Structure formats: structure tokens, C-alpha cells
Amino acid sequence: MKKIVLIWxxxxxxxxxxxxxxxxxxGDRQKSFAMxxxxxxxxLELDSLNLKASNRIGYxxxxxxxxxxxxxxxxxxxxxxxxxxxNVTSLFGIGETYKTEAxxxxxxxxxxxxxxxxFYSKAIMxxxxxxxxxxxxxxxxxxxxxxxxxxxxxxRACDLGFNTSCSVIEKEHNQK
Numbered sequence: 001m002k003k004i005v006l007i008w009x010x011x012x013x014x015x016x017x018x019x020x021x022x023x024x025x026x027g028d029r030q031k032s033f034a035m036x037x038x039x040x041x042x043x044l045e046l047d048s049l050n051l052k053a054s055n056r057i058g059y060x061x062x063x064x065x066x067x068x069x070x071x072x073x074x075x076x077x078x079x080x081x082x083x084x085x086x087n088v089t090s091l092f093g094i095g096e097t098y099k100t101e102a103x104x105x106x107x108x109x110x111x112x113x114x115x116x117x118x119f120y121s122k123a124i125m126x127x128x129x130x131x132x133x134x135x136x137x138x139x140x141x142x143x144x145x146x147x148x149x150x151x152x153x154x155x156r157a158c159d160l161g162f163n164t165s166c167s168v169i170e171k172e173h174n175q176k
Contacts, residue, residue: 020047024056036060054080055089062097067104070097088123092133095119099140108143116140131162138165 017023020043027039037060043053058076061069074097077090084090098116102109120137123130138153151172157165 017042020044020050020053024050024053027056033060033064049083051080051084051087051090055087055093058090058093062093062100067101070101073097086126088127088130088133091119091123091126092130092136095123095133095136095140099136102140103143110144113140113144117144129160131157131160131165134160135162135165138168 017026017039023039023043023046027036027043030036030039037057040053040057040060043050044057047053054076058073058080061073061076074094077093077097080087080090081094095116095118098112098119102112102116117137117140120133120140123133124137127133134153134157138150138157141147141150141153151169154165154168158169
């Protein structure tokens, strides 16, 4: 029994994370919000400029189902953009936070949705084949009643193989 305990202790000590990347991987494997948050924060303690850790925690807060966490989420994405202004992951993430904020309650806040469109557009300028950003921008255009740009983005996403956009175009065509 003592040998098993000793082996377990040696194994545990040998496997504990020591680098930011190891903490990120550990956070990625966690199920609970608190454990993910803890490991991503540990990664940032070891490497405060780690873009991956900042993006991960930004998305964690964004998807937390707590609308009050959107500002926290944007803070982490903005931290990444201070280091790398062309980080598509963060630009898209900020767009998503604004879209989520704009769509909460039962009404649409057009000004906030236009901020989302701005960040999706910046992401698309850097990566013109980012289908997620193109589709989310189309979705946002739809809610501000800009049918021309909505169609253009859905057509572009469809041309890139994004079936949801193809379905939207087909549905609109069948309604005419």
C-alpha cells in the first residue's frame, strides 16, 4: 500500500503543470467554469502576455450565461488586441460580446449591434475567409434591417461552404 501511495505522489508531482501552455491545456480539459478560470488565470500569472490564455478566458466569460461577464470578456480580448491588433480570435470575440449584449432582453440595440458589425468587419479584413465572422456579420445586418449587406455576407459564406448561409439564401429566395 505504501508503494502505491509513493508512486501516486511521484506521478502527481511529475504531472503538475509548470508552464502557461500546460495550464491552458489543463483548463481546456476541465468541465467546470471555476476550474477553467483558475487554470487560465494561472497561465496568465506565469505569462501575462499569453494571447491564447487571454482569449480562452475571454471566451469563458462570454459563454458563462451571465450577461454581466461580457465586460470582463471584452477586457481580456482588448488585452490581446493591445499586443496583437490583428488577432482575429479576439476581434471576433468582441463582436460576439456586442452582439450578445445587443440581443439581450426582447429588443435589439442597433448601436450596440453596429459595434459588433465593426469588429466582425475588422476580423474579415484580416481573414477574408473567416466564415464565422462573415455569417455573424450577416446575422447582425439582418437585425438592423440591412438586407443588402445581409444577403452579400450570406452569399459569401455560402460560397465558402457554410451551409447555414446557403439555407438562409434559399429560404429568402423561396419567399419571393
